[in-house]
Amino acid sequence: MASEKIDVRYVAKLARIALSEEEAVRFGKQLADLLEHVNVLSELETASVPATAQVVESRNVERSDEVTPCLDRETVLAMAPQRQGAFFRVPKIIPES
Amino acid sequence: MNEPVTRSAAQIARDVNGKSISAREMTQAVLQRVDEVDDRLGCYLTRLHELALDCAQRVDRRIAAGESLSLAGVPVAVKDNMCLTGTRTTAASKILENWIAPYTATAVQRILDAGGVPIGKTNLDEFAMGSSCENSALGVTRNPYDLSRVPGGSSGGSAAAVASFQAAIGLGSDTGGSIREPGAFCNIVGFKPTYGRVSRYGLIAFASSLDQIGPLTRTIEDAALAYDVMAGHDPRDSTSINRAVEPASNALREDLKGLRIGVVKEFVTAKLGPEIDALYKRAYRELAELGAEIVDVSLPTADYGLATYYLIAPAECSSNLARFDGVRYGLRVEGDDVGQMYERTRAAGFGSEVKRRILIGTYALSSGYYDAYYVKAQKARTMFAQDFRTAFERCDLIAAPAASSPAFEFNSKSDPYSMYMMDYYTIPMSLAGLPALSVPCGYAGTPQLPMGLQLTAPLFEEVKLLGAAHAYERATKYASKAAVAV
Numbered sequence: 001m002a003s004e005k006i007d008v009r010y011v012a013k014l015a016r017i018a019l020s021e022e023e024a025v026r027f028g029k030q031l032a033d034l035l036e037h038v039n040v041l042s043e044l045e046t047a048s049v050p051a052t053a054q055v056v057e058s059r060n061v062e063r064s065d066e067v068t069p070c071l072d073r074e075t076v077l078a079m080a081p082q083r084q085g086a087f088f089r090v091p092k093i094i095p096e097s
Numbered sequence: 098m099n100e101p102v103t104r105s106a107a108q109i110a111r112d113v114n115g116k117s118i119s120a121r122e123m124t125q126a127v128l129q130r131v132d133e134v135d136d137r138l139g140c141y142l143t144r145l146h147e148l149a150l151d152c153a154q155r156v157d158r159r160i161a162a163g164e165s166l167s168l169a170g171v172p173v174a175v176k177d178n179m180c181l182t183g184t185r186t187t188a189a190s191k192i193l194e195n196w197i198a199p200y201t202a203t204a205v206q207r208i209l210d211a212g213g214v215p216i217g218k219t220n221l222d223e224f225a226m227g228s229s230c231e232n233s234a235l236g237v238t239r240n241p242y243d244l245s246r247v248p249g250g251s252s253g254g255s256a257a258a259v260a261s262f263q264a265a266i267g268l269g270s271d272t273g274g275s276i277r278e279p280g281a282f283c284n285i286v287g288f289k290p291t292y293g294r295v296s297r298y299g300l301i302a303f304a305s306s307l308d309q310i311g312p313l314t315r316t317i318e319d320a321a322l323a324y325d326v327m328a329g330h331d332p333r334d335s336t337s338i339n340r341a342v343e344p345a346s347n348a349l350r351e352d353l354k355g356l357r358i359g360v361v362k363e364f365v366t367a368k369l370g371p372e373i374d375a376l377y378k379r380a381y382r383e384l385a386e387l388g389a390e391i392v393d394v395s396l397p398t399a400d401y402g403l404a405t406y407y408l409i410a411p412a413e414c415s416s417n418l419a420r421f422d423g424v425r426y427g428l429r430v431e432g433d434d435v436g437q438m439y440e441r442t443r444a445a446g447f448g449s450e451v452k453r454r455i456l457i458g459t460y461a462l463s464s465g466y467y468d469a470y471y472v473k474a475q476k477a478r479t480m481f482a483q484d485f486r487t488a489f490e491r492c493d494l495i496a497a498p499a500a501s502s503p504a505f506e507f508n509s510k511s512d513p514y515s516m517y518m519m520d521y522y523t524i525p526m527s528l529a530g531l532p533a534l535s536v537p538c539g540y541a542g543t544p545q546l547p548m549g550l551q552l553t554a555p556l557f558e559e560v561k562l563l564g565a566a567h568a569y570e571r572a573t574k575y576a577s578k579a580a581v582a583v
Contacts, residue, residue, distance in 0.1 A: 006460060008456065011456050011459050011460045011463065012456060014459050014463060015415060015443075015455050015456055015459040016419075016422070016436070016439040016440050016443055017440060017443045017444055017447070017452055017455065017456070018437075018440035018441055018443070018444035019444070019452075020444075023449075023452070027452065027453060027456055030453060030512075030513055031453075031456060031457060031460065033512075033513075033514065034407060034457060034513065034514065035457075035460075037403070037404060037407070037514060038404040038407055038408055038470070038474075039404075040400070040401060040404050041401060041404045041405065041408075041473050041474065041477055042473075043401075044398070044401060044473075044476075044477055044480065046473060046476035046477065046480070049476040049479050049480060050476070050479055051472055051475035051476050051478075051479065052475055052476075052478045052479040052482060053306060053475060054292065054306040054336065054530070055292065055478070055482045055528075055529055055530035055556075056291065056292045056293045056336075056338060056530045056556060057293070057338060061335035061336075063332065071199050071200060072199075075199045076199060076425075079196060079197065079199070079425070079426040079427075080424075080425055080426065081423055081424070081426075081427070081428070081429035082429065088424050088425055090424055090435055090438070091431070091432060091433070091434055091435045091437075091438050092434060092435070093434070093435045095434070
């Protein structure tokens with residue numbers, strides 16, 4: 001298993017969480033500690049073991065493609081941090097050229 | 098204390114159906130109890146007095162119209178990671194602090210349809226990540242047996258509410274022990290059914306392949322009653338099991354004759370100190386005295402449970418919690434562009450433990466590490482399921498501790514791993530999806546505080562599990578040997 005130093009800022013970027021200096025140091029150390037604990041898994045011989053995503057009757061579940069009642073639009077939009085008419089409003093995604 | 102609040106759920110349902118007390122009177126007694134004690138205990142994040150009285154009135158009308166309801170007038174505490182239409186549902190997180198659920202979880206709806214009365218929404222570790230409720234961003238919950246100690250977690254609010262007679266049924270969710278451990282700490286029953294038995298629709302997701310809703314109750318009979326109401330297929334949760342549910346309430350036993358109960362040889366209770374070792378040895382002896390044959394079984398992978406769990410659960414949580422991005426609901430902290438808005442929102446909205454687990458999970462799933470960590474853990478999970486299948490060839494049930502110690506003091510687990518160790522005995526069952534419960538089995542430590550015996554059954558064998566636990570509870574009556582401090 002991997003043992004190199006974890007770039008906690010890169011991981012936080014992937015996870016979309018801004019970290020303070022203090023958090024970066026603390027989480028960096030805690031992540032390294034935890035990974036050391038989980039590295040015991042390398043002792044398990046798993047070459048011929050299949051992976052299990054969930055243990056109970058995993059099978060594909062399908063339903064017929066029918067229109068059914070859903071949540072009321074106003075109720076849902078009322079919970080939005082920002083809205084504009086019938087839309088969720090977000091900061092600009094495409095920068096002006 | 099007003100006497101009606103001490104009645105079991107089964108007793109309340111009988112009394113309300115028999116009209117010796119109305120649902121309204123019952124509810125008023127419980128609400129009064131909440132007002133008297135919960136400022137000190139902090140079980141409820143949101144009290145639902147008005148809704149409770151409305152629900153009680155509806156129950157009384159249905160009873161008057163001739164209906165018989167299996168949970169008539171039973172006061173219910175709902176963990177605040179379960180949706181209930183029109184109520185604040187926070188997951189004890191700042192990111193959802195003011196979110197009002199627009200729909201109701203299936204498990205909660207079934208409880209309400211059966212005549213249950215929602216008293217309030219209970220505290221938990223943020224997003225159910227923790228073993229003490231100390232990770233709640235919204236409040237402190239105290240153990241009703243010793244207010245200087247934690248109630249356990251993550252379903253600590255529901256457990257403490259039931260133990261302190263502020264509800265007869267507490268709804269909890271269990272991912273690695275979050276029903277069983279607080280049940281043990283609060284001297285009550287905590288029951289996690291088979292994965293998929295109870296719909297997860299409307300449960301705010303933590304680790305979807307492990308999360309399971311179940312009841313916390315003062316008696317096994319009440320756990321069976323709540324299970325019978327909640328269990329069963331739900332088309333809105335595609336992982337819910339589509340097979341018939343055998344009712345457990347009418348299969349409760351008085352002895353354990355003909356049952357073989359396995360004791361896991363890798364679970365060396367001597368490591369927990371002489372007092373706790375003696376307590377569990379006594380519990381296994383008590384099972385034998387009730388007619389069970391005690392056999393040794395082996396779980397060779399036992400020591401790998403924490404490592405497996407602390408890869409799978411964070412990986413799934415990092416994916417599930419990606420939805421909290423400040424766009425559709427919850428907190429938003431503005432930024433110069435959408436990326437900065439995401440990062441600031443999540444930085445301000447999530448607490449340390451949630452951030453830590455998202456980071457672990459993101460790392461375990463990231464390019465270059467996916468096979469070494471996530472896939473490896475998924476393979477280990479297969480080994481757990483196989484180990485249990487082999488163990489259950491030799492026994493009907495497995496007996497084990499529910500937690501490594503009684504309730505601990507606030508702020509006494511300083512590093513994350515020592516907190517994770519609390520779940521050592523409950524995680525293997527979760528990884529294998531098995532039904533398991535904790536039932537009071539005595540007291541340990543100074544002061545003497547409650548401990549729980551964990552019983553586990555093969556997949557779908559809830560009836561056998563609850564039946565046997567009932568015999569143990571009836572014969573030992575440990576819960577009645579101490580009183581709450583409030």
